[in-house]
Structures are given as structure tokens and as C-alpha cells.
């Protein structure tokens with residue numbers, strides 16, 4: 176073949192390729208227009224100005240999945256990343272109730288409204304700290320380690336009164352599975368909540384061993400105190416982590432769970448019932464008492480935790496972290512801090528603060544989120 180023939184062949188091939196691409200896009204376009212028209216009949220005229228993406232967001236129908244999460248000013252980026260991960264990984268009709276403090280509400284509203292989270296269904300509720308008066312210590316040493324918002328999960332029916340079933344999530348989580356699946360966690364008859372047991376897998380056992388008695392009741396409660404002894408609980412009972420909770424709010428109300436939890440908080444103020452070595456959440460002990468042998472379980476992959484208990488070195492293999500449905504950075508080393516495990520996983524869901532007030536301490540590696548969706552799809556999946 177002469178050089179010229181080769182050129183002609185290449186030209187023809189290019190032309191064919193071009194036609195194929197054009198045809199495909201035209202097909203897609205007509206598909207798209209078709210859909211647009213079908214929708215247009217049911218919607219108000221001004222809505223047709225919204226982008227197709229926005230439309231998809233607004234189209235979420237079906238059973239509402241109520242998710243309660245808290246937002247505190249010093250870690251507002253956490254709730255943003257957590258919400259984004261829940262939302263992007265599901266087509267379910269998720270509705271967030273965000274419990275926050277008075278001085279944070281405006282910052283949060285602004286962050287949500289100026290980013291792609293603006294169409295996510297949500298309610299912002301300001302937590303009234305008076306709710307906890309007489310129930311949490313005024314000792315500044317204790318108070319420092321616990322923001323009142325930590326206790327929001329005790330008041331689920333108060334914040335989501337209309338729901339029968341709801342999910343509570345800590346803010347330091349990333350959801351990688353479809354939240355619908357977590358929502359469908361089966362609660363046994365008579366159970367008001369499901370949690371992840373701290374010895375629900377050999378894997379978790381190995382992990383927690385390093386943290387003292389933090390996988391059983393004696394790690395959280397002082398079994399020498401009369402009020403605890405009287406309950407007749409076994410000290411070596413496996414504890415659970417209340418960072419992810421699925422609740423049946425009908426049962427919660429019927430059993431007066433909130434009042435029971437408040438009772439133990441008040442009694443602790445008088446009698447100091449919690450373990451002296453209590454490392455982490457001060458919300459755990461009352462929950463352990465009230466739900467002793469009376470709660471359902473969450474699939475272990477839906478609460479892979481302790482990502483925050485070491486800063487250096489990863490506890491899990493990257494394959495396992497990829498397979499996890501929900502990751503929880505409980506512990507001191509948060510993924511927005513200077514050192515942590517798998518910060519790159521968290522970064523993928525973080526959306527920068529439009530006010531610039533919050534930023535992860537370490538440098539963001541790949542701000543993929545800031546690319547436009549079309550650019551992103553060109554970059555590849």
C-alpha cells in the first residue's frame with residue numbers, strides 16, 4: 176500500500192468512528208429529551224430550568240429514611256463528609272435531621288446551601304442545652320471531653336417525632352454502602368435499638384484487645400458501686416458501640432428509653448458509676464445499662480470501627496476498608512486531623528467549606544470533588 180492509501184483508510188476509519196460517536200450521542204439526546212418531556216407534564220414550569228442532576232436529586236421518592244446526625248462547630252467538615260457519603264451512595268429518600276448548636280446553625284446552612292448538598296433533604300434543629308441540666312457533670316475536666324450534642328442520640332423521638340424507625344450516625348463516619356440496607360436492619364420484637372457488638376467478630380476482638388477492657392461492660396461501668404451491682408449484669412458481657420444506631424422509635428417511646436437514660440445520667444452525677452478508665456464516649460455507659468441483653472445487632476460490615484484509635488499504621492487492609500459498608504474513625508485520630516488511618520477515603524467525600532473556616536489540618540491530596548461532573552467522568556471512574 177502506498178502512503179496515500181494508508182492515509183485514506185485512516186481517514187475513513189476516523190469518519191466512521193466520528194459517526195458512531197455522533198449517533199450514540201444523538202440517541203442519548205433523544206432519549207434525554209423524551210424523558211424531559213415526560214417529566215415536564217407533571218412539574219411546574221420553573222423547574223425545567225434546573226439541571227438534570229438537580230432533577231434526579233429532587234426525584235427521590237419512596238419510603239423516607241430518617242437519619243439523625245450532629246454538627247459541632249469545631250468539626251463541621253465531618254458532618255458534611257458523612258452526609259455526602261450517605262447521599263451519593265444511595266438513591267433512597269434520605270432525610271437528615273441535623274442537631275447542632277445555636278452558634279453553628281448559620282455556618283452549617285451556608286455550607287449546605289452553597290455546595291452540591293443543597294438539594295439534600297434536611298432539617299436543622301438547635302439543641303437546647305437545658306435539656307441536660309442536672310444530667311451531665313459541671314466539672315470542666317469532664318465537660319470538656321463531652322459536648323452536649325453527644326447526647327442527642329438519647330432523644331431520637333424528640334428530634335424525629337414522626338418516624339417509626341430511624342438511624343443515628345456519629346459524625347466521624349463515612350458510609351460506602353447503600354443506607355437503605357442499613358435501614359432494613361431487622362430489629363427483634365420488643366427491641367428499641369440495634370448496635371454493633373464489640374466482640375461480634377474475631378477481627379474486632381483482635382483489634383480491641385490493645386485498648387484494655389473496652390470490649391466489655393467492666394470497661395465502662397464501676398461494678399463496685401451498689402447501683403450497678405443491684406442490676407445483676409455480668410461484667411464480662413460484650414459491650415457495644417453506639418456510634419451507629421438503628422432505632423424503633425415506637426418501642427423507644429413505649430419503653431421510656433429516654434427517661435431511663437436520663438435516670439442513669441442523673442444517678443451518675445451523684446454516685447459516679449462509670450468506669451475510671453472510661454476512655455471514650457461518656458454516652459456509652461447509660462446505653463449499656465438500659466439496653467443490657469435487650470438490643471438487636473448490626474451487620475459488622477456496617478460498622479467497621481476503630482479507624483481513629485491509631486494515628487500511625489493502618490489496622491485494616493485496603494481491601495477490607497474498600498469492602499466495608501460504613502467506616503468509623505472513633506478514637507483520637509480523626510481523618511481531618513494531622514495523622515490518621517485512611518484519610519484519603521474520607522477526603523473523597525469532603526466538600527470544602529465555602530467560608531474557609533474549616534479545613535482539614537493536613538493538605539488535601541486530590542480535590543477531585545471540585546472538578547465538574549463532566550470533567551470527572553472524562554478523568555475516569
Ligand SMILES: *[C@@H]1O[C@H](CO)[C@@H](O)[C@H](O)[C@H]1NC(C)=O
Pocket residue numbers: 199200203
Ligand atoms: C449513551 O447511552 C449509552 C447506552 O444507553 C451509554 O452507555 C452511554 O454512556 C451514553 N453516553 C453518554 C455520553 O451519556
Ligand SMILES: *[C@@H]1O[C@H](CO)[C@@H](O)[C@H](O)[C@H]1NC(C)=O
Pocket residue numbers: 277301303
Ligand atoms: C440563639 O441565639 C440567638 C441570638 O444569638 C438568640 O436570640 C436565641 O434565643 C438563641 N436560641 C437558642 C435556642 O439558644
Ligand SMILES: *[C@@H]1O[C@H](CO)[C@@H](O)[C@H](O)[C@H]1NC(C)=O
Pocket residue numbers: 339340362364365423424425426
Ligand atoms: C416497632 O415496634 C412496634 C411495637 O413493638 C412494632 O409494632 C413495629 O412493627 C416495629 N417496627 C419496626 C419497623 O420494626
Ligand SMILES: *[C@@H]1O[C@H](CO)[C@@H](O)[C@H](O)[C@H]1NC(C)=O
Pocket residue numbers: 429430431
Ligand atoms: C413510661 O412512662 C409513663 C409515663 O411517665 C408510664 O405511665 C409508663 O408506665 C412507663 N412505661 C414503662 C415501660 O416504664
